[in-house]
Amino acid sequence: MALSEVPSENVSKTPIFLMATAGVRLLPEPQQASLLKGVCKFLQMNTKFHLPDCGERVQVISGETEGLYGWIATNYLLGALDRPKEHVHGKGHHTYGFLDMGGASAQIAFAPNTTEAERHANDLKLVRMRRLDGSSVEYKVFTATWLGFGANKARHRYIQSLVESYAGPVDEIPDPCMPKGLRSYLGENSGLGKSIIGKTLVGTGAFDECLKTTYPLLRKDAPCEDHPCLLNGQHVPAIDFEVNHFIGVSEYWHTTHGVFGKEQQAYDLASYQQKVLAFCSREWASIESDIVKRKKSAAQKIQDAQEACFKASWLINVLYEGIGIPRLGLGLSSRPSFNTTYDKPGNGRQDLLNSFQPIDTVEGVEVSWTLGKMVLYASGQISPHLSSLPVGFGSNVASKTPSDFEHAGSLPLTSDSYFDSEDSDIDNDNTFENQTLYSILALMFVALLVVFFLQRPDRSRRIQNIWRRRQSSRKPRSGLSLTNKIFGRGTANYERILEQGEATRYELDDYSEGIIGSDSSDGSHANRYHGPGVPKVVLGRLEEGQQPSVMDRTGLVLRTESRERLAPNLQMLNAGRRSRATSPTRLKSPLMTPTQAE
Known part of the structure; x- marks a missing residue:
């Protein structure tokens, strides 16, 4: 009867007890001992139930x-x-x-x-x-x-x-x-x-x-x-x-x-x-x-x-x-x-x-x-x-x-023994369910990642330009990965764009207020967009006669020979803005003044 209730794979882990009561208690002790010994031997030889100790499991x-x-x-x-x-x-x-x-x-x-x-x-x-x-x-x-x-x-x-x-x-x-x-x-x-x-x-x-x-x-x-x-x-x-x-x-x-x-x-x-x-x-x-x-x-x-x-x-x-x-x-x-x-x-x-x-x-x-x-x-x-x-x-x-x-x-x-005893019944079902769950979680993570990068216009434009460059005939520079391009560790790319005078291809209207010297008085846009995916362009306020550093705060090297091309572009960006009644006093920077040809 027990075998019909206990799964075959759990028989060896199922304890068995045989406990005799009054009918055996009436027998003399030698007969009790002989009977119990025979019963225990029979159970050990003819069943696979867990029976480690006859004295404890088979007794009167x-x-x-x-x-x-x-x-x-x-x-x-x-x-x-x-x-x-x-x-x-x-x-x-x-x-x-x-x-x-x-x-x-x-x-x-x-x-x-x-x-x-x-x-x-x-x-x-x-x-x-x-x-x-x-x-x-x-x-x-x-x-x-x-x-x-x-x-x-x-x-x-x-x-x-x-x-x-x-x-x-x-x-x-x-x-x-x-x-x-x-x-x-x-x-x-x-x-x-x-x-x-x-x-x-x-x-x-x-x-x-x-x-x-x-x-x-x-x-x-x-x-x-x-x-x-x-x-x-x-x-x-x-x-x-x-x-x-x-x-x-x-x-x-x-x-x-x-x-x-x-x-x-x-x-x-x-x-x-x-x-x-x-x-x-x-x-x-x-x-x-x-x-x-x-x-x-x-x-x-x-x-x-x-x-x-x-x-x-x-x-x-x-x-x-x-x-x-x-x-x-x-x-x-x-x-x-x-x-x-x-x-x-x-x-x-x-x-x-x-x-x-x-x-x-x-x-x-x-x-x-x-x-x-x-x-x-x-x-x-x-x-x-x-x-x-x-x-x-x-x-x-x-x-x-x-x-x-x-x-x-x-x-x-213990938790291990519990799961060992349960796994035989649920392993097959759980394998499929776990794989499905992991797949769903992975897709959700990817979707959230895409939404994260596309929810801001600047991130969208950055990804679009990366895609355009990948489609262009020009071979990308060695050592630059898609991860670096997306997560903003691309100061070298930004440097290349400045050198080629292609800044006009970027819609910098949203960023212009973040540049020191713009019409914004609080610089909130600059703070808002200074995330890990946006390169920081800092044209620092300089004292009179102070020479600009060759490294800006982001470690970007500003080559002196590119200044001629950079200054007109920046002027064009400010040309279309409405002037205030009175403009704030600005300190002149050598970067904002065209240099003379050598």
């Missing part, structure tokens, strides 16, 4: 750990961990209690109210996880397990006590916890003791008597060394049912919705007991006939029906006599029940505040303790933000890592 877990994982899974699926404001139970409480019952054991896990948490701090487990932003979040949870209190093991204990209650060699033993007329032979495959093999149980359908007979199996009279206690002398902090609302899974769901109710039918104790009483008092022949008519494969349904009365009696006793769930529905008001698969969020979230509700799935996902292990593992893959405390659980020691701390088994994902 305690009932307390199983219950803790179930608590994490339940609250994760219901959203109580990440959306606490949507699950307000009162007194600052927002998590749900967890009840699980399998074939061999039963578990309970819940976060006590503040008073009980302080009073029984040493009995709690510290659960530490990380949010997506890397911050740590801690919960203080009580968890307990009862080995032998699962539905199947409890029935074995019930039959043992029932047989022992009849002294003498009796082959047929009346059983109030079976439908009337049902006969059940206890053979060698029943898993019971030799003294019981060969006996036959005969159903009487007396459910009230069944409840009385199964009650002693709770062992409420067992010594309690640390008060308060629940079943079998097991210490449990006092449960505040105003804030502690329990979710039941596994047998709690199947026993209430298998034989006695449909999946979409709500649970309440009063109607449940009525259905059980009606069913268990019927003749077995009638029940069997109905099952055969309605079911295509009736064998499993018949077995479930044979055990249904005992399981119903056991569940009612555990819930209401053992754990102490309030008996809502028996003369007491209860909140309306809801779709117990909880597959439609919002249609009964308030009803989760009942003291007990059995559920099977949440939005299509089965509620199972195995999911809790995966949630904890995934939480450990989030890089810490401020606190470096590890993810996992252990003794209740605040802001520390206790010696018995059980780590999540995962390390924070």
Whole structure:
């Protein structure tokens, strides 16, 4: 099944865990070790999943750990961990209690109210996880397990006590916890003791008597060394049912919705007991006939029906006599029940505040303790933000890592490992998308560059003249590039134009105001156009008798032999301008006076 969900290229990077529970816990330790060793060897030889450490990944877990994982899974699926404001139970409480019952054991896990948490701090487990932003979040949870209190093991204990209650060699033993007329032979495959093999149980359908007979199996009279206690002398902090609302899974769901109710039918104790009483008092022949008519494969349904009365009696006793769930529905008001698969969020979230509700799935996902292990593992893959405390659980020691701390088994994902795991799915798509993006960005850059140079008339004219010169028959001077021409590093070109007397080919009207001695009084145009793409022509103001420098500010060499041609052109530029009423006084420059022929 896992191979159908995990992409083939990610199988070797996907961790695999095998965690055995109560069925294996009942085996002697040597048999446990041998079984786990064989399982691990099989997984390593026949799968490609990531399994570096058999001791950590293939193990028998305690009932307390199983219950803790179930608590994490339940609250994760219901959203109580990440959306606490949507699950307000009162007194600052927002998590749900967890009840699980399998074939061999039963578990309970819940976060006590503040008073009980302080009073029984040493009995709690510290659960530490990380949010997506890397911050740590801690919960203080009580968890307990009862080995032998699962539905199947409890029935074995019930039959043992029932047989022992009849002294003498009796082959047929009346059983109030079976439908009337049902006969059940206890053979060698029943898993019971030799003294019981060969006996036959005969159903009487007396459910009230069944409840009385199964009650002693709770062992409420067992010594309690640390008060308060629940079943079998097991210490449990006092449960505040105003804030502690329990979710039941596994047998709690199947026993209430298998034989006695449909999946979409709500649970309440009063109607449940009525259905059980009606069913268990019927003749077995009638029940069997109905099952055969309605079911295509009736064998499993018949077995479930044979055990249904005992399981119903056991569940009612555990819930209401053992754990102490309030008996809502028996003369007491209860909140309306809801779709117990909880597959439609919002249609009964308030009803989760009942003291007990059995559920099977949440939005299509089965509620199972195995999911809790995966949630904890995934939480450990989030890089810490401020606190470096590890993810996992252990003794209740605040802001520390206790010696018995059980780590999540995962390390924070680095950015490299994250992208490595994701790249296999998106590389092909991203390659095309990135190339397209880069091409668009390049075109946009070129377009902006062209607009930058064409948005001013001077830049446009410069580019036009460069194009004309490239088209002329005259060979361009060596060492001059198009880049130099565009970006203004072309003082040599400007010098050549002045030497040839071609300044009239440039429309210098816009520039004339920038020349010292023009009609402009502030020189703003000169400042505006002194950019990197415009050569600066500075005909400096000179004092009387001062000789001009052979290098202007831009490093342009002004050859003395070109002055004859330059001066008339400059005079022509000023000839067409309107004179002011009074002209500013100008100092004469040798550059502005025609020189005499030598």
